[in-house]
Amino acid sequence: MSTWKLTPQNPVPSDIEVSRSLKDFILPISTIAENLGLAPSQYHPWGPHKAKVSLSTISPPPTSNYIVVTGLNPTPLGEGKSTTTIGLAQSLQASLGKKCVACIRQPSQGPTFGVKGGAAGGGYSQVVPMEEFNLHLTGDIHAVTASNNLVSAALESRMFHESSQTDTALYSRLIKNGKFSNVQISRLKKLGIDKIDPETLSESEISKFVRLDIDPSTITWNRVLDTCDRHLRGVTVGEGRKETVKGKGGGERVQHSRSTGFDITVASEIMSVLAVSSSLLDLRSRLSRMVVAFSHTNVPITTEDLGVSGALTVLMKDAIMPTLMQTAERTPVLVHSGPFANISLGNSSVIADKIALSLVGSDGYCVTEAGFGADIGMEKFFNIKCRTSGLKPNLAVVVATVRALKMHGGGPAVSAGKALAEEYRSKNVELVEKGMSNLIRHIKNARKFGVKVVVAVNKFETDDEEEIEVIKRMSLEAGAEDAVMSDHWAKGGDGAKDLAEAVVKACSTSKPENFKFLYDVELPVKEKIEIICKEIYGAEGVDYEEKAEEQIAEYEKNGFGNLPICMAKTQYSFSTDPSLKGAPSNHRVTVREVRSCVGAGFLYPIAGDIMTIPGLPTRPGFYDVDVDVETGEVVGLF
Amino acid sequence: MSTWKLTPQNPVPSDIEVSRSLKDFILPISTIAENLGLAPSQYHPWGPHKAKVSLSTISPPPTSNYIVVTGLNPTPLGEGKSTTTIGLAQSLQASLGKKCVACIRQPSQGPTFGVKGGAAGGGYSQVVPMEEFNLHLTGDIHAVTASNNLVSAALESRMFHESSQTDTALYSRLIKNGKFSNVQISRLKKLGIDKIDPETLSESEISKFVRLDIDPSTITWNRVLDTCDRHLRGVTVGEGRKETVKGKGGGERVQHSRSTGFDITVASEIMSVLAVSSSLLDLRSRLSRMVVAFSHTNVPITTEDLGVSGALTVLMKDAIMPTLMQTAERTPVLVHSGPFANISLGNSSVIADKIALSLVGSDGYCVTEAGFGADIGMEKFFNIKCRTSGLKPNLAVVVATVRALKMHGGGPAVSAGKALAEEYRSKNVELVEKGMSNLIRHIKNARKFGVKVVVAVNKFETDDEEEIEVIKRMSLEAGAEDAVMSDHWAKGGDGAKDLAEAVVKACSTSKPENFKFLYDVELPVKEKIEIICKEIYGAEGVDYEEKAEEQIAEYEKNGFGNLPICMAKTQYSFSTDPSLKGAPSNHRVTVREVRSCVGAGFLYPIAGDIMTIPGLPTRPGFYDVDVDVETGEVVGLF
Incomplete structure (x- = not known):
């Protein structure tokens, strides 16, 4: 060499x-x-x-x-x-x-x-x-942006189409050339419908199949951009002039609009999926397990239900x-x-x-x-x-x-x-x-x-x-x-x-061979969080806001309780207070909410105030960045 | 071969x-x-x-x-x-x-x-x-997305910082190591201030330099994504929990929030700039001329004013x-x-x-x-x-x-x-x-x-x-x-x-050598539009909505009147009505608004109802798309 x-x-x-x-x-x-x-x-x-x-x-x-x-x-x-x-x-x-x-x-x-x-x-x-x-x-980051936002478009437009169409109309549009696609057969399996001929579904099976029935208040999937655009942290979408649509059966016009937000791309679950995948098969499988919301009857809605998991794998290949x-x-x-x-x-x-x-x-x-x-x-x-x-x-x-x-x-x-x-x-x-x-x-x-x-x-x-x-x-x-x-x-x-x-x-x-984990994943969620906070952060204990309590209960009920824990916490302190330096030991950790990353394979408690998209300062670094147009060289990057 | x-x-x-x-x-x-x-x-x-x-x-x-x-x-x-x-x-x-x-x-x-x-x-x-x-x-399209949205972040955060800081505070933050950066010297030139030492600016010069004073109602720059996400056509940004800020001089808290929209990336002016550039130098120059808004005193605000043009060139290199x-x-x-x-x-x-x-x-x-x-x-x-x-x-x-x-x-x-x-x-x-x-x-x-x-x-x-x-x-x-x-x-x-x-x-x-243009760019804007509509579309004439009239006047006043015309019109008909087939000849064209693409070098009249971001159908194409995880081959794309 x-x-x-x-x-x-x-x-x-x-x-x-x-x-x-x-x-x-x-x-x-x-x-x-x-x-x-x-x-x-x-x-x-x-x-x-x-x-x-x-x-x-x-x-x-x-x-x-x-x-x-x-x-x-x-x-x-x-x-x-x-x-x-x-x-x-x-x-x-x-x-x-x-x-x-x-x-x-x-x-x-x-x-x-x-x-x-x-x-x-x-x-x-x-x-x-x-x-x-x-x-x-x-x-790669661009591929994550494209994939993440394809999920958002799929989610939002599915809600939009469900709001304006009858079961029959939805079903006739969802079936192409008289056949289910593979991703639709997956959904049928999840629903316990063991059929592959679209002609043979009963009316109630059709209704179950065509309606994801997403509860908008449960959506945890944000759009992403790899840009420090703080004004995208909180947005309302669906306010376009033409975004009103006749309700099902010709009812009055409804507008599907919704408060949501953008994260920076590196916070996307798809980025974490990329980090933990071990093969193309594993990637495919994780990209289909991601839970984006729950239905009104508390069924987890996945990227596979949205029919988008194959396309995500193609985008990430x-x-x-x-x-x-x-x-x-x-x-x-x-x-x-x-x-x-x-x-x-x-x-x-x-x-x-x-x-x-x-x-x-x-x-x-x-x-x-x-x-x-x-x-x-x-x-x-x-x-x-x-x-x-x-x-x-x-x-x-x-x-x-x-x-x-x-x-x-x-x-x-x-x-x-x-x-x-x-x-x-x-x-x-x-x-x-x-x-x-x-x-x-x-x-x-x-x-x-x-x-x-x-x-x-x-x-x-x-x-x-x-x-x-x-x-x-x-x-x-x-x-x-x-x-x-x-x-x-x-x-x-x-x-x-x-x-x-x-x-x-x-x-x-x-x-x-002496290497060992700090906790067993089979422990209850709160116990795992407490082990991390006490053993690693030196905290006295953990408090949970109501939303976090509800989410933990929901996850445990749905079989996600045995996932490892990925804390969202400031990097500047062992505690959740960035100004607490050294090795604080009498502090408590407050968990505001717990998100699930079922595809990446962890639960994601948010402790303290964490921004999911940074802003730009008055004088951003890009003021100095340019290309020397003669040589093509980049100048002023750092 | x-x-x-x-x-x-x-x-x-x-x-x-x-x-x-x-x-x-x-x-x-x-x-x-x-x-x-x-x-x-x-x-x-x-x-x-x-x-x-x-x-x-x-x-x-x-x-x-x-x-x-x-x-x-x-x-x-x-x-x-x-x-x-x-x-x-x-x-x-x-x-x-x-x-x-x-x-x-x-x-x-x-x-x-x-x-x-x-x-x-x-x-x-x-x-x-x-x-x-x-x-x-x-x-390339990802690079356009990243560049376009960096402009949006720069624009939005500049308005945000100007709303909360005094001239002195802004100036002290904008100046780094006691020097202006090249992009700031460009801005000084535009303002007619022939100085390169930050110490020598008068108070009124400082005020002119630090305040772009953007009139939010004139912003024509949209964010973009290369995704069919119709719910982004109309959005409100800046609604995050932490997006309130104390007004200048410690006044009451203000929230910088705003109605705007996303376009599909291929509609970005930066994509058009890429299409017409002839060299790296030309690209650099076009990326600095793009007008994103006007000030309250009707001065065109460019990407160079935002200090972002060099960074855009780096992203597009x-x-x-x-x-x-x-x-x-x-x-x-x-x-x-x-x-x-x-x-x-x-x-x-x-x-x-x-x-x-x-x-x-x-x-x-x-x-x-x-x-x-x-x-x-x-x-x-x-x-x-x-x-x-x-x-x-x-x-x-x-x-x-x-x-x-x-x-x-x-x-x-x-x-x-x-x-x-x-x-x-x-x-x-x-x-x-x-x-x-x-x-x-x-x-x-x-x-x-x-x-x-x-x-x-x-x-x-x-x-x-x-x-x-x-x-x-x-x-x-x-x-x-x-x-x-x-x-x-x-x-x-x-x-x-x-x-x-x-x-x-x-x-x-x-x-x-017989090739000739249909119009002289030096003609008045309306005349150029009319030549296209009559000669090419076979229209009887053109009508302008009030907004379009105002914009044309503004552009002609600012020296953009001599740009060629890039009509936004349906592809399905010679007219603006997609259902009018054949070669209609007694139709009129209504121009709703006229956008300027000063960097790409054209004015962009919008005739009829044109979507700038498509939606997804009930059964999107991605339902069939997947990767064969054994071979890595893409299946079902078309």
């Missing part, structure tokens, strides 16, 4: 400048694929720098090393979790000569143009070309293949799925991890990232993603920064766009020591799953030796295998060599 | 079955590209069957043959215009050995899952694999490259842009045509398609697309069917999903003869532009020899060069050999 030595500049240029400076050095994606051992039939180039990788590359998982990278509760500036994931992968391959693949999520374009910036990593530890990574990629890219040091990266961690699963896909583990072989390393704070990203990685995949992790790398620890120790508020306070720019061992409570709880949480921990301190110029020593000492005392300073942002893989060595050492003695 | 002989089956299988039957015979897209003379640096494979073609392939246009395929006013079933475009291209290359590229539009996914079916052509004259063509393609695919007989096809013809430009892109003309060389043929009836698609092709591109067409091929002629002659209504009446299934020369009035007017219309015409009769099994003779005789009398029966649907290029020969013959004597 060809290697190439980075020559990092100092000071480190902007992310896009670093990415652009490497454009003559990165390899054609076909070379990256060949180096990984992919046959030409196993991947499809998608432009010069990206390729879709076929699921045929998945082999029974060998005993390769499976490492999850997570972090403490971050400041709003982010603590470099993606950067560390990429830097660690670069070091494992380029510095230590290990076979390694990094697995990360596709970023939402919304925040890319808003406040957040990209998610490709940064400095000399990033996925390149970063603009290809941050925009469109290979269209390319998206199921992860996208292969490379890092600044030519390490292969699989980019796949992109659910937000605060409002969704927050992990990259099972398929990407399985492909990576298959390709790196038994001595290799798959470094995968779990979003936001370990209290949500890592907990969901263990309890949901690993449960679904059957994979057992060897190690958790928990990323920390001196800055975030100081904030948890009582430092002034940190916010995007404002200068950092003095405490963050000079030595303050006391704040770091106090703030370690946050990191320590994450270390102990990982140990509850039987997983070893290495702490990675993402280096900043202002970090002090004594501050680092405190982090090391207290991390080891809390049960971490090691705690290592890492300078991959400025130096690439070379800067993460200590970290990579610590990871290799910890993996060599790790016992994946 | 390798050739391959089709062996068509009889009866012709479904479109997707034909497409699938060819999967071992179609060439890798890189072979198609090489055969066309593309260097490896001039195209990027996008999966195995598609490639993006670089604009660097455009050379000064040689004297190749430039042929537009259009049609008479269709029945709701469609008369096979795309199929004829593809069949003619197949025949030119495979039967006559000419170098040929077909240029067609990317279809909207909305109708694909609704009623219409695909747009790849059909039978043995189609673009393959048809499911790749009909779904996602290389993501891959979409500007046409997608190369192939026909059932390996003819190269460029697929690019997809504006609807009834509500938009209805033509594929200038860039694709220029690339095709460059690649086929001086003896070659570029066959490009103009949407729907020639009264809209062809008229816009000549008056807008050719005016923008500077290209002169050699020939118009007008597609007709016996079925559509009978309908125009007074036959019973034709509608999708219902069996055809007896008149359409057996010989009826009289109806055909009467219906020829429609075709004859289209022939005469083309001649008004100085362009020669060949009529292509798309063959159906039920066609009678005598019916065909009538069409031939009357077409020649009306000024067509030839009128030829063509059986490409059942037989591929072989079936279109007579048509291809007629086209080659007509081109050999055509004089592109």
